[in-house]
Amino acid sequence: MPGDDKPLSRNQIIKQGWGDRVNFQLSYGLKMTPDDIDEGNRILDVLEQNEREEWEERRREAQAAKRR
Numbered sequence: 001m002p003g004d005d006k007p008l009s010r011n012q013i014i015k016q017g018w019g020d021r022v023n024f025q026l027s028y029g030l031k032m033t034p035d036d037i038d039e040g041n042r043i044l045d046v047l048e049q050n051e052r053e054e055w056e057e058r059r060r061e062a063q064a065a066k067r068r
Contacts, residue, residue, distance in 0.1 A: 007055035010044050 008016065018024040021040075022032060028043060030036035 007048075007052045010048055013044065013047050013051060 014021055014024050018027055024044075025032055025036060025040050028040065030040050
């Protein structure tokens with residue numbers, strides 16, 4: 001799985017989905033204030049966890065396919 005050897009980082013998630021942190025924040029109706037950045041970080045925590053779970057599933061599927 002070239003390029004899929006590890007889950008996307010927080011910065012990669014932002015870059016691929018929104019281009020930059022400002023656009024990410026704005027897409028969720030958040031500003032660049034400390035409280036809104038904290039809320040954005042909580043959103044990113046969930047996105048990062050989802051990315052990790054999806055990555056782990058892709059790895060399991062790839063390993064199972066190799067055994068066939």
